[in-house]
Amino acid sequence: MADLDAVYFDIDDTLCATGGFALRARRNAVRAMIEAGLRADEELVWNELVEVIAEFSSNYEHHYDKLLLRLPPEALEGVNRVLVVAAGVAAYHDTKFRELTPYPGAAELLRDLSAAGVRVGVITHGWTMKQAEKLVRLGLTRWLDHDAVFISDQIGIAKPNPKLYLAALRAHGIAPGRAMYVGDNPVNDIAPPKRLGMRTALARLRQRPADDVAALPESHRPDHVVTSYAELRALLRDVYGVPLPASGA
Amino acid sequence: MADLDAVYFDIDDTLCATGGFALRARRNAVRAMIEAGLRADEELVWNELVEVIAEFSSNYEHHYDKLLLRLPPEALEGVNRVLVVAAGVAAYHDTKFRELTPYPGAAELLRDLSAAGVRVGVITHGWTMKQAEKLVRLGLTRWLDHDAVFISDQIGIAKPNPKLYLAALRAHGIAPGRAMYVGDNPVNDIAPPKRLGMRTALARLRQRPADDVAALPESHRPDHVVTSYAELRALLRDVYGVPLPASGA
Numbered sequence: 380m381a382d383l384d385a386v387y388f389d390i391d392d393t394l395c396a397t398g399g400f401a402l403r404a405r406r407n408a409v410r411a412m413i414e415a416g417l418r419a420d421e422e423l424v425w426n427e428l429v430e431v432i433a434e435f436s437s438n439y440e441h442h443y444d445k446l447l448l449r450l451p452p453e454a455l456e457g458v459n460r461v462l463v464v465a466a467g468v469a470a471y472h473d474t475k476f477r478e479l480t481p482y483p484g485a486a487e488l489l490r491d492l493s494a495a496g497v498r499v500g501v502i503t504h505g506w507t508m509k510q511a512e513k514l515v516r517l518g519l520t521r522w523l524d525h526d527a528v529f530i531s532d533q534i535g536i537a538k539p540n541p542k543l544y545l546a547a548l549r550a551h552g553i554a555p556g557r558a559m560y561v562g563d564n565p566v567n568d569i570a571p572p573k574r575l576g577m578r579t580a581l582a583r584l585r586q587r588p589a590d591d592v593a594a595l596p597e598s599h600r601p602d603h604v605v606t607s608y609a610e611l612r613a614l615l616r617d618v619y620g621v622p623l624p625a626s627g628a
Numbered sequence: 629m630a631d632l633d634a635v636y637f638d639i640d641d642t643l644c645a646t647g648g649f650a651l652r653a654r655r656n657a658v659r660a661m662i663e664a665g666l667r668a669d670e671e672l673v674w675n676e677l678v679e680v681i682a683e684f685s686s687n688y689e690h691h692y693d694k695l696l697l698r699l700p701p702e703a704l705e706g707v708n709r710v711l712v713v714a715a716g717v718a719a720y721h722d723t724k725f726r727e728l729t730p731y732p733g734a735a736e737l738l739r740d741l742s743a744a745g746v747r748v749g750v751i752t753h754g755w756t757m758k759q760a761e762k763l764v765r766l767g768l769t770r771w772l773d774h775d776a777v778f779i780s781d782q783i784g785i786a787k788p789n790p791k792l793y794l795a796a797l798r799a800h801g802i803a804p805g806r807a808m809y810v811g812d813n814p815v816n817d818i819a820p821p822k823r824l825g826m827r828t829a830l831a832r833l834r835q836r837p838a839d840d841v842a843a844l845p846e847s848h849r850p851d852h853v854v855t856s857y858a859e860l861r862a863l864l865r866d867v868y869g870v871p872l873p874a875s876g877a
Contacts (some may be wrong), residue, residue: 415769459774461782465760466769473725509712520664520715525708533710 383551383578385498387544387561388511389562390507393582394485395558397513401437404474411470412443421453438506446523477602479516482584484608487627489522492615495622502526502547502560504538504567541571548575557592557618561611565592565599578610578619580600630870633803634747634802636778636793638811639762643734643832645659653723661692661718664712668703682853687755692716723827728765731833733857736876738771738828741864746873749776750811751786751796753816760817775799790820797824808868810860827851827868829860 389399409424417424431445439445442465443597447455470547492499498521503510510530514520529547536543548555555576562568563582573579581601594603603618605611608627615621640646658673666673673695680694688694694714696704733852741748748771759779763769777795785792793816804825811817812831822828830841830850841853852867856861857876864870 415764416774457774459769459772459777461756461779462759462764462769462772462774462777465757465764468757469761469764476722507710507719508714511710512718514711515714519710520711523708523711525665525706525711528708528711530710535727564867 381495381556382496383497383559383615383621385500385548385551385558386492386615387500387502387547387558387560387572388489388569389502389564389582390503390510391562392563392585392616393482393561393568394501394519395481395517396585398585400478401604402476403478404471405432408443408467412463412464415462415466416458417447417450417454417463418456418458419450421437424450424454430583438509442545476516479513481519483518484612485628486517486519486522488608488612488615488623489519491623491627492621493522497621498527498551499523499553499611500529502529502544504531504543507529507533514610534616537566539571541543541574544572544575545576548577561605565601569595569601570599573598573601580605581616582611584589630744630746631700631868632746632806632864632870634749634797634800634807634865636749636751636796636814636821637738637805637830637858638809638817639752639759639833641812642731642810642817643750643768644728644730644762644766645834646676647723647834649727652727653720656723657679657692657716658737660715661712666696666699666703666712667705667707668699673703674697681755687758691877694803708790720776725765726758728762730768731857732877735766735768735771737857737861740861740872741870741877747776747779747800747802748756749796749800751778753780753792755790756781756829758781773807787872788820790823793821793824793826797826803838808864810854814844814850818850819842819848822850823858830861831852831860841843 388394398415399552406429409421413421424591427449428446431442434443436624465490497524501523507530509559531537531543534546536546548558558569559580559620561573561580561582565581569581579601580603583606603614605614612623612627616623637643654677658670658677676698677695678692684694696709738748740837747784750772756779778792780786780792783792783795785795789852797807808827809817810829810831811820812829818828818830826848829852832853832855852863854863861876865872
């Protein structure tokens with residue numbers, strides 16, 4: 380019998396490469412705004428946008444409005460602000476939706492876990508509709524039960540509060556020690572479920588040095604680090620005894 | 629010399645076929661929600677959605693949430709509401725953006741009017757970002773001056789209030805008698821500019837009977853009815869003396 384009853388996943392940079400495409404989408408937005416008439420150097424606009432996102436959070440709804448407020452007045456001379464913002468928004472969304480795909484092997488692992496009788500869920504931080512639309516566009520909803528998605532905005536509990544993870548365990552009647560969480564951020568995705576006694580896997584699917592894990596405080600150190608879905612599959616199969624095929628083909 | 633200094637256009641069902649694609653986009657949204665697990669007959673869901681839109685206006689932001697509230701409880705048994713709504717939203721937007729193109733000849737006429745020294749503008753009812761994004765996606769912004777777009781939500785004046793039209797004329801310093809408005813709705817697009825003394829053209833670009841124009845009260849009767857951009861071009865050239873090429877090739 381498998382040692383796990385449930386595996387929960389983060390979305391961003393865990394099921395899909397959000398970080399990378401968000402950067403490209405914003406870069407395309409800046410270019411589209413300049414094409415739409417904004418009179419400023421691309422790097423200047425880009426640097427302001429990076430600051431706006433850092434200051435107002437990536438989930439803020441009016442990045443481009445704020446961006447225009449911060450640019451020198453000559454950048455907006457003879458410019459229709461509304462059309463410039465709309466050009467940025469359209470380019471951002473087009474890039475995002477075009478590029479949104481699951482990491483290789485992610486969909487297959489969800490499918491095979493589900494077939495193996497292991498509960499598959501998503502516990503994610505963000506706005507309800509934004510996160511739900513990502514799951515729809517990733518094509519992953521068919522592997523998720525109707526009560527398997529926990530979005531902080533929907534639940535009213537934000538990461539890193541462990542209560543968000545507890546809400547999922549309680550809804551499914553699963554003991555913490557028989558559930559694993561897979562996420563990319565030690566503070567938000569490892570420390571809270573670990574505190575509850577859940578198993579944890581740090582997803583290092585983007586190009587990042589893996590050697591900083593040893594430097595994490597014990598409370599933030601994951602049980603496992605995986606750099607691909609093939610590795611995660613092997614871990615679940617070989618270490619936790621989940622009856623999965625060796626490959627997700 | 630031309631008898632017109634400016635031509636203003638409505639967006640929806642005048643520059644592009646909004647009505648038709650909105651219907652198709654909503655139909656695809658209903659299908660996607662059923663695919664995402666909604667347990668109800670397509671026609672039942674469709675009829676409820678049509679009622680929601682009639683009751684809450686087409687610009688309301690939460691059609692699908694309201695729709696789910698109205699369906700019988702068994703339709704939602706074992707269903708993740710959030711994922712169903714997200715599936716509907718994604719299908720709606722995908723259809724809308726895929727199908728959004730200007731009516732044949734519209735872009736060319738804007739270009740040629742602009743080249744002929746006639747001011748081209750847009751006066752439209754709706755939400756600022758939604759209408760601005762349509763213009764961006766239609767590819768028409770290059771023919772529009774930076775101060776040529778008047779959106780009711782942005783100006784704070786809604787159709788059929790003639791003040792919305794007056795705001796454009798004042799901004800451009802143009803006498804009403806030397807400006808034409810082209811729109812598809814006698815109440816919103818003909819009566820108000822006519823009251824100001826503007827020239828009016830009723831755009832009948834969708835398949836609709838044209839014979840009801842004679843039945844309109846004098847206050848709502850347009851100076852002209854056009855059923856294509858070729859007709860509008862000929863009208864502006866031959867009747868108003870605007871120096872336009874005979875065709876928009």
